[in-house]
Amino acid sequence: MSLDHPSVTKQPAATPPASRAPWQPSIVAEVARVVANTAVNAEYRHLVVDCSEIAAAGQPGQFFQLLCPHPAGEQPFLRRPMSLYGADPVKRQVEFLYKVTGAGTRGLDLIQPGGTLDIMGPLGAGFTLDSKWRHIVAVGRGAGLATLAPLAKAAKASGIKVTAIFSARRPELLVSVDLFKSHGADVVPVTDSEQTSGPGNVERILRGLIAAGKCDAFFTCGSSRLMRVQQRLAIEFGLPGQVAMEQQMACGIGLCYCCVRDFNVGGEIVNRRVCWDGPVFDLLEALP
Amino acid sequence: MIKPFSIDLSVDVGGLTLRNPVMPASGTFAEGLDKVIDFNRLGAFVTKTVTRELRAGNPLPRVVERPGSLINAIGIPSKGVPHFIERIIPQYAAYEPPLVVSISAPTAEGFASLASELSLPGVSAIEANISCPNIEEDGKAFAMRAESAEKVTRQLRAATKLPLWVKLTPNTGDIAEVARAAEGAGADAVVVANTFLSMAIDLKTFKPCLGNIMGGLSGPAIKPIVVRQVFQCAKAVKIPIIGCGGISSAEDAIEYMLAGATAVQVGTATFLQPAAMVSIIDGIEMFCLQREIKSVTDLVHGVVIEEADDQDLAWLSPPT
Numbered sequence: 038m039s040l041d042h043p044s045v046t047k048q049p050a051a052t053p054p055a056s057r058a059p060w061q062p063s064i065v066a067e068v069a070r071v072v073a074n075t076a077v078n079a080e081y082r083h084l085v086v087d088c089s090e091i092a093a094a095g096q097p098g099q100f101f102q103l104l105c106p107h108p109a110g111e112q113p114f115l116r117r118p119m120s121l122y123g124a125d126p127v128k129r130q131v132e133f134l135y136k137v138t139g140a141g142t143r144g145l146d147l148i149q150p151g152g153t154l155d156i157m158g159p160l161g162a163g164f165t166l167d168s169k170w171r172h173i174v175a176v177g178r179g180a181g182l183a184t185l186a187p188l189a190k191a192a193k194a195s196g197i198k199v200t201a202i203f204s205a206r207r208p209e210l211l212v213s214v215d216l217f218k219s220h221g222a223d224v225v226p227v228t229d230s231e232q233t234s235g236p237g238n239v240e241r242i243l244r245g246l247i248a249a250g251k252c253d254a255f256f257t258c259g260s261s262r263l264m265r266v267q268q269r270l271a272i273e274f275g276l277p278g279q280v281a282m283e284q285q286m287a288c289g290i291g292l293c294y295c296c297v298r299d300f301n302v303g304g305e306i307v308n309r310r311v312c313w314d315g316p317v318f319d320l321l322e323a324l325p
Numbered sequence: 326m327i328k329p330f331s332i333d334l335s336v337d338v339g340g341l342t343l344r345n346p347v348m349p350a351s352g353t354f355a356e357g358l359d360k361v362i363d364f365n366r367l368g369a370f371v372t373k374t375v376t377r378e379l380r381a382g383n384p385l386p387r388v389v390e391r392p393g394s395l396i397n398a399i400g401i402p403s404k405g406v407p408h409f410i411e412r413i414i415p416q417y418a419a420y421e422p423p424l425v426v427s428i429s430a431p432t433a434e435g436f437a438s439l440a441s442e443l444s445l446p447g448v449s450a451i452e453a454n455i456s457c458p459n460i461e462e463d464g465k466a467f468a469m470r471a472e473s474a475e476k477v478t479r480q481l482r483a484a485t486k487l488p489l490w491v492k493l494t495p496n497t498g499d500i501a502e503v504a505r506a507a508e509g510a511g512a513d514a515v516v517v518a519n520t521f522l523s524m525a526i527d528l529k530t531f532k533p534c535l536g537n538i539m540g541g542l543s544g545p546a547i548k549p550i551v552v553r554q555v556f557q558c559a560k561a562v563k564i565p566i567i568g569c570g571g572i573s574s575a576e577d578a579i580e581y582m583l584a585g586a587t588a589v590q591v592g593t594a595t596f597l598q599p600a601a602m603v604s605i606i607d608g609i610e611m612f613c614l615q616r617e618i619k620s621v622t623d624l625v626h627g628v629v630i631e632e633a634d635d636q637d638l639a640w641l642s643p644p645t
Contacts, residue, residue: 060359066600115597287388295399
């Protein structure tokens with residue numbers, strides 16, 4: 038096995054330190070003011086915070102590390118990675134969508150509007166959009182829908198149409214649907230309760246979109262099964278794709294190598310850091 | 326604001342002058358941190374440990390959190406020496422702080438040949454990680470025993486003219502004896518200490534929380550133990566001590582210096598607050614200003630022990 042972190046390509050400065058431009062951070066850890074922290078359905082909560090210009094410059098697919106308050110009887114030590122659900126550089130706000138699943142998110146749940154939250158970001162390599170594309174497909178399940186959400190606005194800004202295939206256990210647990218529709222996207226909900234979320238049905242929908250010329254690229258997050266369907270179709274039709282991946286993290290900025298995953302790069306298995314080389318990776322290089 | 330007087334933050338650590346006593350702990354630092362902090366503020370750079378062999382690292386999960394602490398078993402992923410020389414060392418050339426290269430090897434001979442090969446322009450010191458509890462079978466390491474620490478340090482000393490820092494493990498019965506052995510064999514400084522060999526078990530699955538079963542404990546929880554070890558080593562050796570263990574604030578760093586450390590390394594705190602090292606540097610300066618301490622070196626081993634009798638310090642008679 039070899040190791041690879043291609044994103045680190047710093048060049049030595051040609052000029053002596055004294056004549057360099059003043060150093061400026063592009064990632065910040067800061068205490069942000071919470072504007073809203075409200076339930077959007079039985080599972081997910083929507084958190085909005087006021088933040089600095091640097092934090093609000095977060096791009097689709099990037100994430101933040103949140104220093105969660107301690108719920109009673111628990112002491113989450115590490116920050117918790119959280120996909121960016123939205124970023125507004127004008128209002129200087131960032132948004133997150135989270136499900137209460139552990140000590141960290143139980144702590145987040147406690148924060149009241151007007152309270153504070155220590156956020157660190159924006160982190161990682163996000164999605165990239167090619168101006169040549171006319172129509173892309175976003176396929177997500179569970180928390181992956183939150184990760185894909187900022188794509189809707191970014192695609193619209195680039196004049197790219199989006200079809201979103203969103204998967205959940207039940208229709209009422211789907212998130213981001215209204216957000217995508219508000220940016221002009223077509224949304225195809227598929228659910229376990231309606232028996233429409235299986236890989237076979239999703240593949241049928243995707244083949245229909247490809248045949249209709251509505252799939253210049255795949256964007257996906259939140260399901261290994263659905264990722265494999267898209268990988269097969271991407272190979273069959275020669276289409277590009279990007280996948281946002283998850284892994285347990287500690288530092289979030291490429292220091293500790295706890296969040297590594299294997300990737301297949303031209304037949305060779307390489308090891309990359311989800312936090313720093315990703316979390317968005319080439320669809321065809323990703324391994325489940 | 327006009328300062329009442331300027332504070333001299335510089336320290337001499339084993340043949341190397343640092344602009345201030347704060348540097349990263351090996352394994353918790355990489356070039357990407359320059360997006361968060363100004364690298365030219367640091368006292369030194371310390372690289373992730375490089376090994377001669379290619380190492381993929383340990384199976385996942387590689388970290389688990391506990392109250393006030395983190396257990397890691399990353400497993401020292403390493404892309405080997407040519408990659409390190411061609412890709413890592415040049416990344417620090419544009420910055421002012423000296424580059425300290427952390428090395429590890431499975432044998433004393435391996436340590437020596439690696440130290441020799443990495444004694445290159447652009448490298449200011451060698452830190453020999455003779456203590457990482459994950460690297461040797463069942464957590465054993467050179468620095469667990471004075472004899473093996475002495476042997477590897479002697480070979481390292483013969484292999485490099487660069488300042489040689491030896492990083493000790495806290496997982497030993499008498500760390501002061503190991504520090505003395507490293508000093509006797511020619512180390513220019515000792516780093517006290519590394520992570521504590523530890524374990525966590527998942528009560529849902531009854532399985533260990535880490536892929537490697539055991540890992541190294543770091544974070545605020547270990548600080549008082551390592552402050553004690555620095556204090557013990559400071560009484561045993563004349564070479565400088567670099568304190569490392571659970572430092573997350575200027576107060577923590579000052580406590581280490583009072584116990585006997587000339588400089589400090591900050592690791593796990595950077596995972597929580599990526600600008601922790603800069604905050605610590607600023608906080609040390611502020612402390613010295615407020616206390617009218619002209620040179621940060623005045624703090625070193627500044628702990629005031631009123632009982633003069635060493636027998637009392639061994640706390641053989643507990644409070645009644």
